[in-house]
Amino acid sequence: MANTLLVRRAAVLGAGVMGAQIAAHLTNAGVDTVLFDLPAREGDPNGVVTKAIANLTKLSPAPLADKSLAERIVPANYDTGLELLRGCDLIVEAIAERMDWKQDLYRKVAPFVADHAVFASNTSGLGINALADVLPEALRPRFLGVHFFNPPRYMHLAELIPARATNRDVLEGLEAFLTTTLGKGVVIAKDTPNFIGNRIGVFSMLAAMHHTQQFDLGFDTVDALTGPAIGRPKSATYRTADVVGLDTMIHVIKTMADTLPNDPWHAHFKAPAWLSGLVEKGALGQKSGAGFYTKRGKEILVLDREARDYRPSAGELDTEVAAMLKERDPAKKFAALRGSQHPQAQFLWACFRDTFHYSAYHLADIAETARDVDFAMRWGYGWSVGPFETWQAAGWKQVAEWLAEDIVAGKAMSTASLPDWVFDGRNGVHGQGGSYSPARDAQVPRSDNPVYARQRFPDALLGEAFEPGRTVYENDGVRMWADEGDDIAVVSFKTKMHTVSDKVLDGLQEAIAIAERDFRGLVIWQPKEPFSAGADLSGALGLLQAGDVKGFEAMVANFQATSQRIKYALVPVVAAVRGLALGGGCEFQMHSARTVFALESYVGLVEAGVGLLPAGGGLKEFAVRASDAAGPGGDVFAQLKTAFESVAMAKVSTSAFEARSLKLARESDRITFNTHELLHVARAEARALAEGGYRPPLPARRIQVAGDVGIATFKMMLVNMLEGRFISEHDYEIATRIATVVCGGDVDRGSVVDEEWLLRLEREHFVALAQMPKTQERIAHMLKTGKPLRN
Structure with missing residues (x-):
């Protein structure tokens, strides 16, 4: 039986956008939660947190399942409230993504963390082992990374990232707590920059941006191509960037460039000129009222790359390409996309090809199995099918040959070779026996954590079927x-x-x-x-x-x-x-x-x-x-x-x-x-x-x-x-x-x-x-x- 994590009281450090919403979701789940931040400069020392809690009731989509729950969150600050940490069984740190700030805070709070408490950092990509280095030896086995996706109430994915010293019982206990109490789909990631979801997700957006330029397509056309037409969310590529914030997007791309100097795709880890240009003008996306899109009255306008001005949004799928995408048989669909001379079809094939290439090349570094990558993209990015499932459904061997041809011909974004396991005679990475793990060179079954016995019909991957009764x-x-x-x-x-x-x-x-x-x-x-x-x-x-x-x-x-x-x-x-x-x-x-x-x-x-x-x-x-x-x-x-x-x-x-x-x-x-x-x-x-x-x-x-x-x-x-x-x-x-x-x-x-x-x-x-x-x-x-x- 996995070690059970009993959480009577939790603390969240940091009352910013993510911290306040994580506290809200813990409270939704009936967990008594203390929310910390810096003391206010004047007035009530808990003023910063009190304001953040009040703001929770105004947000849409609502982080709180019932507005009255706001008053259940306990406000505290790092100067006068640290004694409250002694009574907490789980502490989630969620301050800004700065290694030095996080480490300074750890030094300050470590003496107040109870001997049994689990301490987790909510980070979207900082090194978990580097964060653990400043903690006392006794706390390190109870420390790990947790990455909630925004907004935490609604996004199903939570990535768990153990550090070298993390105790297995602590990992399994937190996995069970996140699954049942908070309702999450948990994926265990390795301690690599951006973990799994953002590593593949941001790369797929960079690939779409690169090919937008290559095939000279409008931003609205790319969104028509990369949304529900291929089983992705309506916000597609550029609307997603507007929602995330174009300044945040640039920061994430820069982080990839800084932390992955040896990545074979490194040359592409830079913001396109038109993305940097928007940020320099203060057009940061939804929060500033303009980005790739803007609204004038009721009309939605899109940025025209050549004219550098907004025009009415009319991006539509070409009828020929739309017909290809409606094809039920994935093998026929991918053959049609690759064989077509239409720029929209070539764009889609190129995006899929480069995402498959990147995912296969990096699978061994970032995840234990292909299942973790596919679930991270489904649960964290709203893809209806993960990259490996898509590839397998389209015919593993044929698609692998096409990838190899394009890499040799210099058409792919990188000349890096595909790993040998791609060509070992396999027909895919998922089957009834489990999903492929390059580290073990074997099909690995689903987790044996007892929490999953509660799921009679878990989310099924391609090739998996559950007895219908x-x-x-x-x-x-x-x-x-x-x-x-x-x-x-x-x-x-x-x-x-x-x-x-x-x-x-x-x-x-x-x-x-x-x-x-x-x-x-x-x-x-x-x-x-x-x-x-x-x-x-x-x-x-x-x-x-x-x-x-x-x-x-x-x-x-x-x-x-x-x-x-x-x-x-x-x-x-x-x-x-x-x-x-x-x-x-x-x-x-x-x-x-x-x-x-x-x-x-x-x-x-x-x-x-x-x-x-x-x-x-x-x-x-x-x-x-x-x-x-x-x-x-x-x-x-x-x-x-x-x-x-x-x-x-x-x-x-x-x-x-x-x-x-x-x-x-x-x-x-x-x-x-x-x-x-x-x-x-x-x-x-x-x-x-x-x-x-x-x-x-x-x-x-x-x-x-x-x-x-x-x-x-x-x-x-x-x-x-x-x-x-x-x-x-x-x-x-x-x-x-x-x-x-x-x-x-x-x-x-x-x-x-x-x-x-x-x-x-x-x-x-x-x-x-x-x-x-x-x-x-x-x-x-x-x-x-x-x-x-x-x-």
Whole structure:
């Protein structure tokens, strides 16, 4: 068993952009965190940190999963607060990337570091052994590098870099902590400049810049070529540089030039003249309002290299090249790119070739295996496929021959020979047995750190497949499966975006019946995001347009019956949610015995956006919960207000924490940080409920409602919004009907109703709205554009 790292309290040294956000993410994960910086020159000595914490609530994307968490971070400074370090189990240093500054700080804090504490430097490329040299002997086995990618809450990659003296248990303990507690994908890197992600990532950007000039392409054209068209993020090359900051980009390139003097590509480690020119003019990218791109009014302009001025951005893929990129067979795609005379195709082949060349040449120095490189690029740079996977998929031997030909012909960026292992008869570097390690000259399996036993379906590399489990039941809508000998079954949806169709409804009801008979629990989980984008709108619109109101009503009734079946199943049904859980998807998790949410869960009852109201039991459930929370004779209306606003304004949570504050999740629901552990945690929850002698709740027959007074109070709020033109007449109509249902209809305040009463109200108002022309316009617009219509 790996040495467990127990972290009750952590400290982050440095309240700059990265340090403050690392502290925020530790706090998201429930770690009591102290944030340090220099003492303020005047006023409160912790003023620098207090300001940084306040700033966390203003950033977008939000580093905090809930703004209220900001007040949980403890501010401190290096003059008066160092005693606080003695109580910390993990200390992460995250000050500016200067070796001398970091070493000075280490000398200052070392006497206060507890004998068991792990000390880590968050650096994007400084030497870890050089940093360790100034530490006392006793602390060195507990010191290592950790490199969080920015922004730390959202970027999956964390690189861990052991120093020569780092204890293996410390390394494995921190790896497990980062994986489960902070939800990271961990890659172990060697102590070389820029580690793995930035070494390959920055090189690939330099290659794109070099070939931009060589093939005389516009910056916007290069971004069209190097974004989603090849499985990379929308920000592609030059938009990414603008976001990172062009001054930072130049600094990173200079660091590569200074620290890698013997790299065969060293001649290319310099900023192109046009990049330096922008920085000299103060055009630093997004932070200064202009870089490769700038905005004038609503129009996005791009820098024209020849004219040295901005022009409208129009960079488009040539149709011939776009067709090559759509080719499904990677071998055919790469043959077409290499064989084409079109400058855009030649540019792409050159970028791939030089990145493959660089990655293979340096693999032995920078990483243990090819898997580490591919995961670093996927998790840290958002590539859908890593460089070695891309090469292997395109035909290892053929691509290797092409690389060798181009190197000999002087077409590649370096004349360095490819390593011998590339040509040893292999067909690639990844397979079922593991990934290739040049140091060991063998296929090395995945890490045996026990933390990975929690990942039933880890991120799969090319050539890897994970046993899909035994199919228990399947129809066109769902697949129900279980692992051999497991008493918890899993059901997954087969529809696009996991929308809820008739087949999903029927399949879920059947799966629950089988689970009650043959299993101890059932988990609703999807192999890929989202959990569910809600009801199948096109099917619903089809029924309406055909005038089949009876069929439409039957579909709604079946939806409600499925939700109720989830709630009253005799075995616990646990929902495992990640990504979007909208509309019906949200209602299913509301009816489950418990929900396990991934931190990045975007939950909402958004039917108002398409002119409808939730009718899968969601509004009924709000009324039941408000009655339970108020207690006999209590103020039900006060319990409904947040839920009503969430639904009427079609709010979607920006995290699982916010789902709780919007009343779309319960306090008893679990939040897990690593999406690959979601299924493990959900099955454990289902098993724990079963072990505890689970019984479903008793039918809710005495639900106290807010009634006519509640409806009137909500309507007053809505009239103000209508008069202030914040909502349209149709929005007012929808919201009034939502208020009517959650308040239990036009009955006296404090009246007692049952679930069937509330479900009937949901159906009636849903069907009435669905038949209105404005609602049908909204549905059609959403199906066509993917955006809500305000009519």
